[in-house]
Amino acid sequence: MKHSVYLLLLLSVCFIGAQRIEAAKISEPAETAMLDFIYVNANTGEAAGGHTAIRLGSTVFHYQFFPDGKFLLVRESWPHFRYIYNELRNRAISVNRVPLTAQGYAQLRNHFTGLLLAQQQNLNHLHAAQNEQHLLMQLKKGTGKLALESVGLFDDTRAEDDGMRNLNQIIHRALGENFVMHQRKQVDARLARHTLEVDQPVDGLTWEGRLQALLLEREFYRIIEQGKSLAPERVLSTSLGAVGLSAEQQALLQNYSQQLAISIVGLIQSQRPDRAKSLLLQTARYLVVKQSLSTNTLLTLDPFSTRASLVQVTERDELQGLHAQLRQNAMQAQQDFFQSAANINIAYAILESSLGRLHEMEIALQTGSSVRVEPGILLPAHKGMVSLDFTYRQMDLSTLVAENQVRKTQLQQQVDEQYAYHLITRNCVTELLRSLNSAFENKMSGEKELGGWLAPNEGLAFIPHQFDALITEHFPVQEKEVLPARRLRQLNALYTGAAHDNVLPLWLRESNTLSTTLYKHRVEDTHFLFFTDDMLLFRPVFGASNILWGALNSVGGVFGFPLDGGERLHQGLRGMFYSLPELMFGNIRKGSYGFIETATVGP
8 A cells, every 4th residue: 555545544543532623623423222324435546446335323334345355343432433435535425314222223233243252253263263273374484482472571681670570579469479489480381281282272372373362471581580671672762751740640650550551450360361461561561650750751662563664754744744743642642641540551542542642753753764653552562582592292293284274274264255346346345234134034024124125235225425415316305415515615614705807817816736736636636627516517528637647747758767666657647546536527536635734632
C-alpha cells in the first residue's frame, strides 16, 4: 500500500474519544432496535466500486480486503467508520434504516459477534500451526536459541537498577527469599519432561504454546534472580512527557507502581499456564513507571511489535497535521489515565500506545525517517533470544516437522478458501448479505424479523450501488439519511455564506485542483484537473480535460522515468483511467485527505 494509506491507518486506529468533527458533528446513535444498511459511494483505488456495511446501534460490521489477500469481517465504531470514509476518503454515505424487534436486534448483534470470534479462531489456528512449524525447525536445526516475545524488553548487559531492587524486595517479602529460585528449578524440571508432539491442546495451549510458556516463565525468573534492567532503547520519551510531573501525578504514578507490584505477585502465585508473558509485560511497566518517578518525566515502553510496518513518509505538510493530531490524542490519553479510578490498566495501555505513536511521529519530523505503523491498542512485546538448553524426550523431529507441515498446509488452504475475495461472488455486498441471512433459520423467519429478504445472487445485488437501491425495494425502510462527502459539504458551506454575486467566482476557484482552497493534491488521488462530483452538465467536458491532463503527466512521466522509477507515468495513466467514466456522465474520483484537523474519534 501507499505511504498515505498507511498514514491513514496510523491515524484511524489511535483515536480515543468520540467528539465533534469540523463542520459535522458525528454522534453515536443510541442502541435502538434498528438495522442500518450503509452504502458508501465510489472513489479511486480499492474504493472504485463503492462499499457497503451494516450498523447496529453504534457498531458497524463490514467486510474488508487486506494486503495479505484475506477478505475479513471487521467491527468498528460508527464515528470511526464515518471519519475514515466520509471525512478522509471524501465519500458520501447513504444510510437506510430498518426497524427491528428487541429480540431481532440482540440476535443480529450476537450473530455477527459470533462470526468475528469464529473468524479469529480460524486465523489463530493457522497462526499457531505456523509458530509450531517455526519452533520445530529451530529445534531441528539445533541452534540452541529461540526468539520469543516480551524477552526483548530487558537487557542482559545492564546491572540491576533501583526499580528492579524494589521489585525483588516486594517479591521476597510476599513469597519468601528462595521462592523465585525454587520456581525456576521447577520450570527447568518441567522443561526436561516436556514431550514434543503434535497433540490436542491442554489448558487451551498446544505443545508449542506450553513450551513457549515454560521458556518465558523461566526467563522471567532468571530476570528477577539476576536483576536485569530494561533495555534503554525500549524506553520512550516524548515532548509531551518531558514537561515534568506534578505532585499529584507523581502520587498517582506511585500508586500505579504499587498496583503493578501486587499484580506481579498475584500472577506468580496463579495457576494460569500462559501467565509468563503478562509477568514480563507487567514487570517492564513497573520498571518504566519507576524510571518516570525517578526522572520526573513521563516515560513509557516502546509499544510497537515486530509486526509493525515500516513506511517512508514524503508529505511533510501532512506530517505536521498528523503530529498535531497525535499530540492531541496523547494529551487526552494522559488526562484519562491520571483521572482514571477504574480500569487503570486499560487507561495506561491507551496512554502507552498514544505516546508511542507520538514519539514515532516526532522522530520522523526531526530526522525525516520512516514511520512504524501498527493497528489497534498496542502492547509492548519485543522479541528476545532464550536458550533451548534442555534435553528433548521426543527426538524424531523430522517426523514432527513433516506432520505439522501437512497440518499447516491444510489450515492455510482452508483459510485461503474461506476468506478469499472475488469481484462478483465474494465481495463486500455478497458476504454481508450471506452473514445477515445466516442469522436466521430460514428465509421465512428472516423475512418475519427483517420485514424483507435479499439474497446475494438476486438481481445485481453484488454491485454496491445496486445493493443500495434494492434495499429500499426489499425492506421496510423507515428512514433514509444521506451524509455528503467532506469536500461537497465544505463547498456548500462556502456557497451558503457567500453573497449571491460571489457564487460564480467561488465555483470557478473551487472547481479545479490548481486554485481550490478545500483540497490539496495527493499522489494516491491520481493526476486530474477538474472536480466533477458536484456537476453533471459539464462532466463530459471536464472529464475530457482530465484525460488530457493525465496524458500530459504521462508524457512527462516518460521523461522522468529514470528519476522516479515510473511513478508519474503510472499516476498519469491511472488519472486517465479514472476520468473515462466522466465522459459518460459518471464519476469515481473525488479526491481524499491525509489528515483532518479535528477532535479525536473513537476506534
